[in-house]
Amino acid sequence: MPAYRPPRIAASEITPERFFLDRRSFLAAAGGLVLGGASVAHAAALKPSTSPYKVDETLTPEKDVTSYNNFYEFGTGKGDPAANSQAFKPTPWTVKVDGLVGKPREFGLEELLAFPLEERPYRMRCVEAWSMVIPWVGFPLASLLDKVEPLGSAKYIAFETVVRPEEMPGQSGYFQPLPWPYREGLRLDEARHPLTILAVGLYGKTLPNQNGAPIRLVVPWKYGFKGIKSIVRISLTETAPPCTWNLAAPDEYGFYANVNPAVDHPRWSQATENRIGEGGFFGSNRRDTLPFNGYADDVAGLYAGMDLRVNF
Ligand SMILES: Nc1nc2c(c(=O)[nH]1)N[C@H]1C(S)=C(S)[C@@H](COP(=O)(O)O)O[C@H]1N2
Numbered sequence: 001m002p003a004y005r006p007p008r009i010a011a012s013e014i015t016p017e018r019f020f021l022d023r024r025s026f027l028a029a030a031g032g033l034v035l036g037g038a039s040v041a042h043a044a045a046l047k048p049s050t051s052p053y054k055v056d057e058t059l060t061p062e063k064d065v066t067s068y069n070n071f072y073e074f075g076t077g078k079g080d081p082a083a084n085s086q087a088f089k090p091t092p093w094t095v096k097v098d099g100l101v102g103k104p105r106e107f108g109l110e111e112l113l114a115f116p117l118e119e120r121p122y123r124m125r126c127v128e129a130w131s132m133v134i135p136w137v138g139f140p141l142a143s144l145l146d147k148v149e150p151l152g153s154a155k156y157i158a159f160e161t162v163v164r165p166e167e168m169p170g171q172s173g174y175f176q177p178l179p180w181p182y183r184e185g186l187r188l189d190e191a192r193h194p195l196t197i198l199a200v201g202l203y204g205k206t207l208p209n210q211n212g213a214p215i216r217l218v219v220p221w222k223y224g225f226k227g228i229k230s231i232v233r234i235s236l237t238e239t240a241p242p243c244t245w246n247l248a249a250p251d252e253y254g255f256y257a258n259v260n261p262a263v264d265h266p267r268w269s270q271a272t273e274n275r276i277g278e279g280g281f282f283g284s285n286r287r288d289t290l291p292f293n294g295y296a297d298d299v300a301g302l303y304a305g306m307d308l309r310v311n312f
């Protein structure tokens, strides 16, 4: 089988100032408008308020947050998303919300950016046993759900990533690492928990393409793969929706995917993690993984009475 080779952008073509901020985009963002038509990812400044939901740990450097990524639509290597996503167009954008809701509708990006935005530095833990602390900018998913009025029969929520093979090299070509669209899901009470946010930015600016522009899910007590990127559809359902990694390898990736140092991945331990951007030659960047990624006080109650070895 031929190796999959995503088209490469020469390093010299990638501007070192990826977060170049021009006056027009700054004004557009400040006015709640979206800059249109830019084919290169230009970050715009956001104006979040501070949040009580923050962790008091050293932030992972921005260059690590934006260059060490998982986003298989752009390739399976950690550097692929940054290298291969620069032609992706996150504007214009709409998110369709449907299923078991009283008021199904579409939200334009302008409207999504107009929700009261908060800066939330969250501890993030990938199932591959590395972690970061990322200052997300976003708003509670519950605020969006309130606008569509979920029906009493809605018990779960399903998310889908955009399918755009012409802009996403991992979705075209002979070898495709996953079936598309990338899908994820939560129980509705997890979705409504105040820690669960839709992120539209990080480090005070709109999301870089490689981090899931223009809008992605962040659920800090779960493994990172639950944090689906570049969302185009949200559906309320009665039964648990199919989730990409759970479908691909059900023995390795459960529906819940709560961070749990006591339940190892079949092929590696989940007891400790490597904090990206720390350590180096002499220091250690290995630390213990915390139950629910350190958010147990907030979320353990959601799983009262459940066997978390069975529901992993
Ligand atoms: N659509 C989509 N969303 C995705 C992924 C992906 O491959 N495709 N990878 C997931 C995984 S495994 C992780 S760890 C996080 C990484 O988010 P970050 O690159 O912003 O840190 O995105 C998640 N969301």
Ligand SMILES: [Mo]
Pocket (backbone or CB within 6 Å): 070, 125, 126, 127, 128, 223, 224, 225
């Ligand atoms: Mo991950």
